[in-house]
Amino acid sequence: MPKTHIEFRNVSAFYGSKQVLKNVSFEIPRNTVFGIIGPANSGKTTLLKTINRTLDFIGGARFDGEVLIEGESVAAMKNPNELRRRIGMVFPLPVGLPMTIYENVVYAPRRRGITNKAELDEIVERCLRQAVLWDEVKDRLEMLGTRLSGGQQQRLTLARALSLSPEILCLDEFSIAIDPVTTMRIEDVLKELRKTMTIVLVTNLVQQARRLADNVLFLWRGEIVELSPTPVVFSEKPKDQRTYDYVNGIFG
């Protein structure tokens, strides 16, 4: 298998006439954690939305250039839903679907036609364990997902994203509603998951990127400031002075 899993080639993204990604090109290696940091409004979430083409759902939004997964351009794919099933996506706002916890997790597998109860049970337990939610909800799987607390719903969202065993997992600020102890446990799980999937981690917590990521991309106003291995980014001498300033909190 080629080492590059996801490749961005001269990608520019627009909301109407406003350009939010400016000609970015980079590669994400397979089975690594790829950290993306940068202040608000620098195009991080848009970047994730180009990978699974959910940008299609936003009126007036489009992107130029090519996003390649396994060398295949996502824009050329005939069935974007199939693409989305290969990519687990967790956005910052916790969303429990208005159905039971159990049904939340098996939502995507059911839509793929899996009806075997034992198989579904297995998926539920595996995903909830991976999202560090199993112990809290194992006795009340029939409870509505929307009744969980914000942090629990966030982990439920993560469990749902893992339910199809995706090859790519995109996490956008997955930990903002989760307490630090649980976050650490999820981070341990992510280190495990890296063996089977490529993880794209967008985070405002630069220390989280430092703990987890193999490479870190610093995005600023839709442009790449720096893409380096994590030790370089957090060293005294990154390639760009702005990176040093940002990770040390003296940017601006």
Add this chain to the structure above:
Amino acid sequence: MNAATNANPFAASEFEQRKNRRAIVMKWVLFGFCAILVIPLVGILLDIFIKAAPVLSFDYLWENPVNKGKQGGLWAPLMGTFYLVIGSLLFVAPIGVFAAVYMNEYARDGWINRIIGITVTSLAGVPSIVHGLFGVGAFVLFMLPAINRVVADPNDRSTKWEAGLLTASLTIAVMNLPVVIASTREALGAVPQAFREACWNLGATRWQTIRTVVLPNSLSGILTGIILVVSRAAGETAPILFTGATFFRFVEDQGWGKIFPYRPAEPFMAMSMHLNIISNQISQMPEKMKFGCAAVLIGLILFINSFAIMLRVWLRGRKRW
């Protein structure tokens, strides 16, 4: 010790007292407006039901009208209204709901969609007599002759399709369509966009998302909207006046003919029409018969609306987010 320090420091100032008096006055003024709204309504209901009391009984509902409605009951028009409501729902519910689903869930928010939205809203405000005239033109004068050219035997009058339940139901459906579309869109819009996005991110198609998340969580709101147009279908006279309703029709008094009194393509009796005719077209009509008919019609509509209210209460109880 002077007077100023003796006074209660928490007593309302002159200014505050004025404001307090003003607040009390406003409260009663607003109550007065509310009373203006309620008193005539209660008055009308009391007047109708008191004058109708002598005739109200089970037999009054069960028996057919006799002698131009001067005696007997209301069975035939009641059945007509019942089938009219069912017939119009058969058309308006699927068309209205699916059109609203398309407009809300599929169509892009462009100028075409917006123009359709404005058109639907304005159509909801068109007087019912206009819908009635549209029904005459579209269904009675255009659709029926087209059907008759195919099905009717020129030598046998009984095979000819006439204006009746079918044309009246279609007319009522056209009248209620914008209302159903508007209420359905509102119910769909109440489902948070985040739910849809979560499903799309999991690779669910638009239709899967609608079927599994959007519709189940807006169904009660959609049903409430549909039930509310039922009362409009039962109460309106203008749309059915020229599209199939008639004042008198012989209806069997027993057997299946009593349960299914009308064929779809022949004139039928309806409550609103019956009330309209007996209250101003027939001389020497006993007062109690007029008011009896009005009371039954009002009771029918209150009964249907109370369903909508119960549905709404139930919906509030099982809101899932």
